[in-house]
Amino acid sequence: MRAVSYSQFGGPEVLRVTEVPVPEPGPTQVRVRVAASAVHPVDLMVRSGRFPAPLPTSLPYTPGWDVAGTVDAVGPSVQEFTVGEEVIGFTPWLQTTAGAHAEYVLLDAAWLTAAPAGVPATEAATLPVNGLAAAQALDLLALPADATVLVTGAAGQVGGFVLALARAAGLHATGLAADDDREFVESLGAAFLPRSDDPTGTFDAVVDLAVIGPALLELICDGGGYVAASPPLRPEPVQGIQTYALEVTPDGTRLGELVKLVTSGDIPLRVAGVYSLADAAAAHDRLARGGVRGGVVIIP
Structure with missing residues (x-):
């Protein structure tokens, strides 16, 4: 072959x-x-x-x-x-x-x-890889419906899936991305935050795909969660904030759930x-x- x-x-x-x-x-x-x-x-x-x-x-x-x-x-x-x-x-x-x-x-x-x-x-x-990475990031956070989550790198492949899955789970997402990506971020039901500005606001959790780093911990409520893009980037927990690192693993069953969301139109x-x-x-x-x-x- x-x-x-x-x-x-x-x-x-x-x-x-x-x-x-x-x-x-x-x-x-x-x-x-x-x-x-x-x-x-x-x-x-x-x-x-x-x-x-x-x-x-x-x-x-x-x-x-x-x-x-x-x-x-x-x-x-x-x-x-x-x-x-x-x-x-x-x-x-x-x-x-x-x-x-x-x-x-x-x-x-x-x-x-x-x-x-x-x-x-x-x-x-x-x-498969990017969809499961997004799903497993949100699984780590285990957020209840109506929780708020900031997603950096929101217009990238994983970021877009995180926004789509957050919407399907009843979360309130904010996407940090370039000005040209506003339409895409908002099309997934997320609030838009321009990448050119310093991130502001208060959130229950952050999924940091743009690797902004520990400075984002200041935006997270006590008891909230932070997901780093990879294990070497995970900061130490502070003020009751749990920190996690994304390590995507294959999972046919979980992927099947994502396929259903694709066919229903919930995941572009x-x-x-x-x-x-x-x-x-x-x-x-x-x-x-x-x-x-x-x-x-x-x-x-």
């Missing part, structure tokens, strides 16, 4: 399309024929050699976390899926290094759910660009240039 691969760290130019063996599913695994897969900042970080922790395997690597596609084969213990079903999910790449920027990828059955009906694969592929899916395997370097370059409002997607 064809797969994007790199055998040395560097810029987007190190990416190549290579021929690799088609993987065979283990007892609890599903082989998915990939229709689309999103690119994430962590893909760029690993490719450039800047990822700060050791990985379980050595080069070469095939990147890619999310997948939207069709079940091609299942392991003998898999009962949930059959060949031909359309599915979405993601592989925890930092643990598996089994990338989805390829024609086929293996995932554990528990990481998958049925794809949203009638939604193009290029759109569905933007949901955004695509910024679609690239072929051969144009993976261009996809990486587009994401690296920033200002992306939607997923950068690779298709075989």
